[in-house]
Amino acid sequence: MAAARSDRAPRRPTISDVARRAGVSTGTVSRYLNGGHWVSAESSKLITRAIRETGYVANSTARQLRTGRSGxxxxxxxxxxxxxxxxxxxxxxxxxxxxxxxxxxxxxxxxxxxxxxxxxxxxxxxxxxxxxxxxxxxxxxxxxxxxxxxxxxxxxxxxxxxxxxxxxxxxxxxDEREGARLMAEHLIAQGARRIAVIAGPAHSPGGTLRPDAFTAAVDASASEGAAPVVIGLRHGDYTVESGRAAARTLLAEHPEIDGIFAANDQMARGAIDALREDGRSVPEDVLVGGFDDSAFAGTEVPLLTTVRQDFxxxxxxxxxxxxxxxxxxxxxxxxxxxxxxxxxxxxxxxx
Amino acid sequence: MAAARSDRAPRRPTISDVARRAGVSTGTVSRYLNGGHWVSAESSKLITRAIRETGYVANSTARQLRTGRSGxxxxxxxxxxxxxxxxxxxxxxxxxxxxxxxxxxxxxxxxxxxxxxxxxxxxxxxxxxxxxxxxxxxxxxxxxxxxxxxxxxxxxxxxxxxxxxxxxxxxxxxDEREGARLMAEHLIAQGARRIAVIAGPAHSPGGTLRPDAFTAAVDASASEGAAPVVIGLRHGDYTVESGRAAARTLLAEHPEIDGIFAANDQMARGAIDALREDGRSVPEDVLVGGFDDSAFAGTEVPLLTTVRQDFxxxxxxxxxxxxxxxxxxxxxxxxxxxxxxxxxxxxxxxx
Missing domain, CATH: 3.40.50.2300 (Response regulator)
Known part of the structure; x- marks a missing residue:
């Protein structure tokens, strides 16, 4: 291969080229490239200089051949x-x-x-x-x-x-669907019957999977008395402010709301703000559930019921x-x- | 040079190699590498494949020769x-x-x-x-x-x-020194005489430059009546909690404090918390100034006097x-x- 190759054909500098130029072993160069453990300051200096001089660049193709990954x-x-x-x-x-x-x-x-x-x-x-x-x-x-x-x-x-x-x-x-289902069953068990949904943007799971699975679970529920129903849905963009705006619109359209499911905790916070501004108490008048269990869900008042993602x-x-x-x-x-x-x-x- | 070079000598693939392999002009490859403006989807596909196949990797040395920067x-x-x-x-x-x-x-x-x-x-x-x-x-x-x-x-x-x-x-x-000097003169002009400093960690400008310049400005001030003095200094780590802890210690050591300069706004917030917990009002009993004009400095109560950095x-x-x-x-x-x-x-x- 090497003999047949024209002189113009590119050959990438290898770890061996770097080692030769630096006057150290390829193992030392390899250790240097993998985080510098057990490489002396002096060797590190020689290696960085050799990398510069040879133009060696780790790339996924080359490094994969050697270590399976680039780091x-x-x-x-x-x-x-x-x-x-x-x-x-x-x-x-x-x-x-x-x-x-x-x-x-x-x-x-x-x-x-x-x-x-x-x-x-x-x-x-x-x-x-x-x-x-x-x-x-x-x-x-x-x-x-x-x-x-x-x-x-x-x-x-x-x-x-x-x-x-x-x-x-x-x-x-x-497990978005399971989380939404758990929340639907919980809100219904707590007495919610006329539930509004604040979904995320359509390109995200919170804009599709979560509201769809939530609505399906509400529709499938077999509760006593009045059948629970999702009476309205609005999309937000996951910010507190968008949750507040969506909740305001939903409240104006459906004053009988007694439960809100928001596709993330920040929009749930915004919904709680809107409910307060409308003179309604959470949870006394309206139940509110979020999604994510993000920071502050468990510290700000009212403490927020939510679905925990294990990041x-x-x-x-x-x-x-x-x-x-x-x-x-x-x-x-x-x-x-x-x-x-x-x-x-x-x-x-x-x- | 090319003829004298041994076949083993590394030669990095160049932008020309990529262009030849992709069947496009070097200008097109260059535009692709600089963000893809005016490059068709078809050419982009050919170029990314050629980059993979040739092993071309932009590095600062090579790209500097060509464009002066890697992007x-x-x-x-x-x-x-x-x-x-x-x-x-x-x-x-x-x-x-x-x-x-x-x-x-x-x-x-x-x-x-x-x-x-x-x-x-x-x-x-x-x-x-x-x-x-x-x-x-x-x-x-x-x-x-x-x-x-x-x-x-x-x-x-x-x-x-x-x-x-x-x-x-x-x-x-x-301009750390100027900012600290402006804050010192302001606190003194507002009546502070026994001033404590909450500095940042020693490795940072807020741990050295800001407190040093602040102290020098207080020492140099020519005020009427009692001479202003920096009566105590503690280091925090820029968090709200560290500012609160530093202020508590300072208040215990020097109950006569009537002004605090914190090297960032978050520590200033912590100091205000500690003062409140100690039954003191800001600004009525103690004046507090921060540094940075970071988010919330101008929105949380009390609105914080600070030194604005133009980020x-x-x-x-x-x-x-x-x-x-x-x-x-x-x-x-x-x-x-x-x-x-x-x-x-x-x-x-x-x-």
Whole structure:
């Protein structure tokens, strides 16, 4: 092969080239590339210089041949920075995925997309930087993040069900349907009969799976007396303010509401604000349930009944699923169990 | 050169190799690499496949020769994720730096270090991924982040003055001394005479520059009546809770305190909590001033007097300083003006 190859044919510098130039063993270079354990300061200096001089760059193809992985995973969140910092779920996820990777001595880089241009820049970075895979969250279809990453041949696992692409994109998700079902049965058991739903944006599981499963469970319920019914549904964008606006509209249209299910905790908080402004008490007049068990669900008054997502477990499964795809090209979908957490917002005093 | 070179000598695949393989012009590949403008979906597909097949990887050395930059800057924050999300300054900085880069059609990746192992992993990533420079924030000396990045030959600009390394590390900082001086003069003008200081950690400007400049300004003040004096100083770690603990200790040691300067707004909030718990009113009994004008300084009661850092301007200067280092190897330090923002926490009613 080597003899037949024209001199113009590209050959990437290898770890051996770096070792030769630095005057150290390939094992030392390998240890350096895998985090620097047991590499002296002097060797580190020689190796970094040799990497610069040879133009060696780790990329997923080259490093996979050697170690099966490149050592770095990109976490791509398709939201603008302001929205990213506003939603406590992203914090929980970033911390959990970072921890899961660090426990395996691997690193995470975080990219925020949030619009088509940023998604294009993210794609370029993923292709050229040599990360060995991507975890994606909150992908907006119009930014074509999945298509871009898949076209670039980069292993990809999404957090949450990728609406409409479940058969093409690997994902790890909480058991959305089960969570919504548990919440429906709980609200009905607590006496709610005329229930409104505040859903998330249509591109996300909270905009489809959660409200659909909730409505199906309400329709299927066999309760005594008046049959429970979902009397109205509005979409929010997961912010407190959108939950407040949706609840206001729902209250104006259906003053008889006695229960609200919001597809995340922040919109549930907004609904509670709107109910208060309308002179109604939670839980005395209206029961309110959220989703996620995010920060503050269990600390702000009224303490919020919600469905707990286990972000630690989700992060572990994400890294496992990504590894399976990197190592064996296998696409896996994982559903992680959820848990109903009952607090004050759905339990009437004395009930 | 080509003829004399041994067949084993590494030659990195170039943008021309990619263009030839993809059957498109080098200009098209270049546009693709710089964000995908004016590149058809079909060409994008061919180019990503060619990049995979040739093993082309953009790295700072190679791309610098061509365009002067690689297109991606790493923002390395030397804090654990939980701390990163807790401090509103990081949000402000990440948003501002991301915006400043996006406006120049360049991308940002975010790395959280927070311990020596993570810093080592960050170094490896920076060396092998081909980012063209790093912006660092909140470096803890024991993690040796500056040393690692500099040894790797990667252009570097720090946010804030790099304590003890001002002559070796390029930085962009708010005018810490001027801000502390303005706050000292304001507190004295408002009547404070026995002032306590809550400083940040010793490795950060808020642990050294701000308290030192504040104390110097108090010592130099020529006021009528009793001479103002800094009667006590405690260090916190920038969290609300640490400000509360520091204020408690200071109040126990010096019950006569009538003014507190905290080196950031969150510690100022903690101090206000401690004063309330001690039965003292702000501003009636004790004046409190912070630093940063971070989110909530102007919305939570009492509205907080503080020193405003212009994060948008800081971000612009960071990108400019990094470019000068990438393009010309020039290390620049930039001091950005600050502004005293007077609100309720230092203005006694009727004064």
């Amino acid at each position: 770095t995973v990109a976490f791509v969140v398709d939201e603008a920075p302001a929205r990213f910092f506003e939603d406590p779920n992203f914090e929980a996820l970033v911390v959990a995925v970072g921890d899961a990777l660090a426990a395996r001595d691997r690193s995470m880089v975080l990219l925020l997309a949030g619009d088509a241009q940023s998604a294009a820049r993210a794609e370029t970075f993923l292709v050229t930087s040599g990360v060995d895979g991507a975890v994606t969250a909150s992908a907006h279809p119009e930014h074509q993040l999945f298509e871009r990453i898949q076209a670039a041949g980069i292993p990809l696992v999404n957090v949450g069900s990728p609406t409409g692409l479940e058969d093409r994109i690997a994902f790890v998700a909480a 630690g477990r989700i992060a572990e499964e994400l890294v496992d699923a990504l590894d399976k795809q990197i190592d064996a090209g296998v696409r896996t979908n994982v559903i992680v169990p959820v848990q109903l957490v009952v607090r004050d917002s759905t339990v009437r005093p004395g009930s | 991606t800057v790493a923002f390395v924050v030397d804090e654990a994720p939980a701390r990163f999300f807790e401090d509103p300054n990081f949000e402000a900085l990440v948003v501002a730096v991301g915006d400043a880069l996006a406006a120049r059609d360049r991308s940002m990746v975010l790395l959280l270090a927070g311990d020596a192992q993570s810093a080592a992993r960050a170094e490896t990533f920076l060396v092998t991924s081909g980012v063209d420079g790093a912006v660092t924030a909140s470096a803890h000396p024991e993690h040796q982040l500056f040393e690692r990045i500099q040894a790797a030959g990667i252009p570097l600009v720090n946010v804030g003055s790099p304590t003890g390394l001002e002559d070796r590390i390029a930085f962009v900082a708010a 948008g301007r800081i971000a612009e200067e960071l990108v400019d300083a990094l470019d000068k280092q990438i393009d010309a190897g020039v290390r620049t330090n930039v001091i950005v003006p600050v502004q005293l923002v007077v609100r309720d926490s230092t203005v006694r009613p009727g004064s």
